[in-house]
Amino acid sequence: MRWIIIPLGLCSALAACTSQPDGQLPGNAQDxxxxxxIAPDEVIRLVGTEPFWGGEITGNVLRWSTPENIDGQAISVERFAGRGGLSFSGSLEGAAIDIVVTPAPCSDGMSDRTYPFAVTVQKGEQQLNGCGWSDRQPFTGTE
Incomplete structure (x- = not known):
């Protein structure tokens, strides 16, 4: 009997700690x-260092560039708007590429610019970090 009472008591205590009034979700989860x-018709520009890479997303097309391919390679991507940002998914050079753009001040570490978006790229097994800006939300600092 003792073994049943203790777990039930713990469950009740945990439920009391995590429950929200009126069935509300905790934190910002109500949104x-x-x-x-970032509107679907905005152009989003991406930049990263170490290694250097860049991108431009227009609609459902990503143009991915590197120092070895300055003109870039265009691929189709699928856009997903989540609660806290955007993601774009596609295939580049036979590997999956997923790009996440979230609102957060970002520095490229090499200029005096401040970008409005932080960018995380998963390209195959490689993870890259960078910054982004759009037509309506440009970077600040020197050109």
Whole structure:
């Protein structure tokens, strides 16, 4: 009997700590609207260092560039608006590529610019970090 009472007591205590009034979700989870700070018709530009890479997303097309391919390679991507940002998924050079753009001040570490978006890229097994800006939300600092 003792073994049953203790776990039930723990469950009740945990439920009391995590429950929210009126069935509300904790924190900012009540926001059920997709991210809308970057409109579907905006051009999003991406930049990263070590290694150097760049990208430009227009609609459902990503143009990915590197120092070895300055003109870049265009691929189709699928856009997903989550609660806290955007993601784009596609295939580049036979590997999956996923790009996540979230609102956060970002520095490329090499200029005096401050970008409005932090960018994380998963390209195959390689993870890259960088910054981004859009037509309506440009970077600040020197050109």
């Amino acid at each position: 059920d609207q997709p991210f809308s700070a």
